[in-house]
Amino acid sequence: xxxxxxxxxxxxQCPLRLVLLQQNPQQFLFPEQFVGLYVHExxxxxxxxxxxxxxxxxxxxxxxxxxxxxxxxxxLVGDLSIYMDALSRWEPMLDxxxxxxxxxxxxxxxxxxxxxxxxxxxxxxxxxxMADIVGYTADDTAIIYDLKRSSFxxxxxxxxxxLYSWVVRQTMNIPVxxxxxxxxxxxxxEITEYDLRTDDxxxxxxxxxxxxxxxxxxxxxxxxxxxxxxTLHYTCSPxxxxxxxxxxxxxxxxxxxxxxxxVSSDEDTGHxxxxxxxxxxxxxxxxxxxxxxxx
Numbered sequence: 001x002x003x004x005x006x007x008x009x010x011x012x013q014c015p016l017r018l019v020l021l022q023q024n025p026q027q028f029l030f031p032e033q034f035v036g037l038y039v040h041e042x043x044x045x046x047x048x049x050x051x052x053x054x055x056x057x058x059x060x061x062x063x064x065x066x067x068x069x070x071x072x073x074x075x076l077v078g079d080l081s082i083y084m085d086a087l088s089r090w091e092p093m094l095d096x097x098x099x100x101x102x103x104x105x106x107x108x109x110x111x112x113x114x115x116x117x118x119x120x121x122x123x124x125x126x127x128x129x130m131a132d133i134v135g136y137t138a139d140d141t142a143i144i145y146d147l148k149r150s151s152f153x154x155x156x157x158x159x160x161x162x163l164y165s166w167v168v169r170q171t172m173n174i175p176v177x178x179x180x181x182x183x184x185x186x187x188x189x190e191i192t193e194y195d196l197r198t199d200d201x202x203x204x205x206x207x208x209x210x211x212x213x214x215x216x217x218x219x220x221x222x223x224x225x226x227x228x229x230x231t232l233h234y235t236c237s238p239x240x241x242x243x244x245x246x247x248x249x250x251x252x253x254x255x256x257x258x259x260x261x262x263v264s265s266d267e268d269t270g271h272x273x274x275x276x277x278x279x280x281x282x283x284x285x286x287x288x289x290x291x292x293x294x295x
Contacts, residue, residue, distance in 0.1 A: 001126070002125070002126045003125055003212045003213070003216050004128045004130075004216070005163050006214070008159070008212055010266070011215055012058065014229060014230040014231075014233055014241070015226075015228055015229070016226035016227050016228060016229040017241065018219065018227055019219070019224045025225060026072060026075065027075070027242030028074065028076075028242040028243075029067065029073045029075055029076060029077070030239065031083050031085075031086035032086060036149045037066040037069055038062060038063070038087055039090060039147070040149075041062045042098075043184075044132060044147075045115075046094075047133060050102055053113065053115055090149075090224055093184070096183050096188065100188055101147075101189055104145075104191065105135050108135060108137065108143055109139075110135030110136065110137055111138055113133055113134060113135050113136070114136075115132075115133060116130060116132065117133075119131065119171040119172070121171060127167065127212065129167040131165055132147045139242065143177070143180060144168065144176060144179045144180070146179065146181050146182065147181050147184060148181055150185075161179060161194050162208060164179055165179070165196045165205075176196055177195060178194065178196065180194075190242075229247070233268070
């Protein structure tokens with residue numbers, strides 16, 4: 001079983017979605033997701049090429065890569081013109097973002113880069129983390145850069161920071177002192193930086209690792225009954241969930257008004273403020289309970 005940060009995010013949004021993805025990894029790709037994938041791919045290719053990494057900025061090739069993200073074919077919502085229209089809003093910013101990102105790397109004295117570097121920790125199950133860009137400096141240290149197509153610096157960054165920090169310490173053979181989130185906004189690239197030497201997220205990391213492991217155990221043992229739907233999360237929508245049309249609480253539901261997971265909702269932000277967690281029963285398996293957690 002391979003575990004990842006994205007699995008944890010999917011779990012916090014809707015545990016049932018993980019089961020549906022296990023059964024069939026193919027899912028719908030929404031226009032805004034397509035734009036995010038395209039922007040990431042374009043910037044990674046252009047930054048890599050500036051540092052001598054082989055790349056290709058051919059638009060058709062990047063589109064094909066987005067439609068087969070992580071070797072999983074994606075289904076389109078409508079025809080491709082909808083996706084091109086969504087992309088057209090941000091396309092004029094691509095080269096500006098790329099130049100600003102390159103300026104940041106140059107200021108950090110980065111001499112070489114890895115693009116989409118996969119870091120794997122094996123401890124019973126494989127935990128995979130993907131770094132958008134890893135920059136290597138002259139003093140034999142590294143900096144991780146994570147691209148974010150948003151100006152909303154949300155709670156998930158703290159979780160990602162904690163997990164990245166741990167995976168980096170386990171896998172990299174040179175010191176990694178900084179993790180920089182590069183937010184791609186209409187005003188340019190904005191930076192949020194963390195010093196991995198001083199930022200202590202040990203309690204959150206312990207919670208995340210245990211959570212990921214228990215999710216993996218339950219999925220590996222086919223314990224699908226331990227993954228309830230979270231129908232009150234803002235992603236439970238035909239415009240947000242790539243598994244909506246396969247979900248018994250989505251398009252296959254006969255009476256949506258009778259479905260209630262008991263999860264509270266924050267109407268001001270559109271984010272769920274509660275979710276299902278797992279606790280261990282006497283037999284050593286994990287069962288859902290309701291409690292307040294970050295989500």
